[in-house]
C-alpha cells in the first residue's frame with residue numbers, strides 16, 4: 509500500500525495560531541457559546557475584506573474561518589478580533605477550547621459552556637483535535653459531530669458519554685464539568701495521547717473506561733434542513749462558504765447568529781433573511797462536500813468544487829469530492845467519494861476519502877460512468 513501523499517497536521521488552526529494554506533493563512537475564530545452578535549459579525553466581515561481575501565468558511569466544528577490572510581495582515585487582524593472580544597488569552601488555551609454546542613442551547617447551557625472553558629484552560633494538556641460536545645437542546649443533534657467527551661440528555665437527565673461508547677454516566681448540572689474533566693484527565697493518564705495526538709474512540713479500543721456507560725442518550729433528531737422554524741431561521745451555504753459582503757449583509761438583518769457544525773447558521777428569533785445565493789430549503793448541494801482543493805490547498809492534487817457542483821444533481825445520497833486522501837471537508841463515510849490522485853479521482857462507494865477505486869479523469873465522471881462504477 510502506498511504511503512499517503514498528504515500531511516496530517518494533528519491540530520486545528522486558530523486565530524492566534526493560524527495554519528498556512530495555498531492561499532495564505534487560515535485564521536479560525538472560535539465563538540464562545542456558539543454565538544456571534546451582529547456587531548461581531550460586521551467586524552469579522554470587515555476584517556475579512558481588509559486583512560484576508562474576503563472568503564469566510566463555516567467549519568465542521570461550528571467555527572468560522574477567514575482565508576487569504578498574510579503574515580503582514582495577521583497582526584492587524586488580531587487587533588480587530590481582540591476589539592470584538594473574540595480572542596483567547598494565549599494560543600495554548602485557544603487550541604484546547606474545542607467545544608461544540610447545539611445551536612438550540614439554553615442560557616443555562618451557555619453558562620455550563622463557560623464553566624467548561626475555564627476548566628479546560630486549567631485542565632490537562634489535551635491533543636489538538638480533542639474536543640467536547642454540549643448537546644443539551646430539546647433534540648440530540650451533535651451525534652455525528654467530531655467530539656471526544658459528550659454531555660447529552662438521557663431518559664433521566666444529563667449524561668456524560670465518552671465518544672465510542674453507546675451509553676454514558678448520569679451527571680447533574682453541578683457535577684457535569686468536574687466529571688467531564690475527570691474523564692479528560694483519565695484519557696491523558698491512561699495513555700490516550702501519543703506524540704500530541706489521540707482520540708477517545710480509538711483509545712477505548714485499547715483501554716477500559718472507568719465510568720458508568722449504562723445510560724443511553726436520547727435518539728438523534730431527524731435530518732436537519734434549512735428553512736424557517738418556529739424559533740428562528742436556519743440558513744445554509746454551498747460548501748459552507750460565503751463572501752464577507754454576504755456576511756455583512758446578513759449581520760444587518762439579524763441580532764445574533766449561532767454557529768452549527770452543518771454548514772448552516774441558526775438565526776434565533778429571526779425570519780429568513782434576504783440573502784442571494786444562500787440555501788434556504790432542501791437542495792442537492794446540502795449533501796455535497798468538497799474541500800478547498802487546488803489551487804487553494806498546497807496538498808491538493810485536483811480542483812474539487814466545480815466538479816462537486818456539476819455532480820451534485822447526479823448523486824443520490826452524500827457525495828464527497830476530496831482534493832487528496834485526507835478528507836478535510838467530510839471525515840465520515842460518504843455514499844460516493846471521489847479522492848483526488850495525480851491521475852484523476854479514485855471513485856469509491858460507501859467509503860471515506862482516500863479509499864481506493866477506479867480512477868477517472870474529471871471529464872470522464874458522468875452519470876453513466878458513476879452508474880457503471882457503482
Ligand code: SF4
Nearest residue numbers: 799805831832835836
Ligand atoms: S483534503 Fe482537501 S483541504 Fe484537506 S489537505 Fe487534502 S486537498 Fe487540502
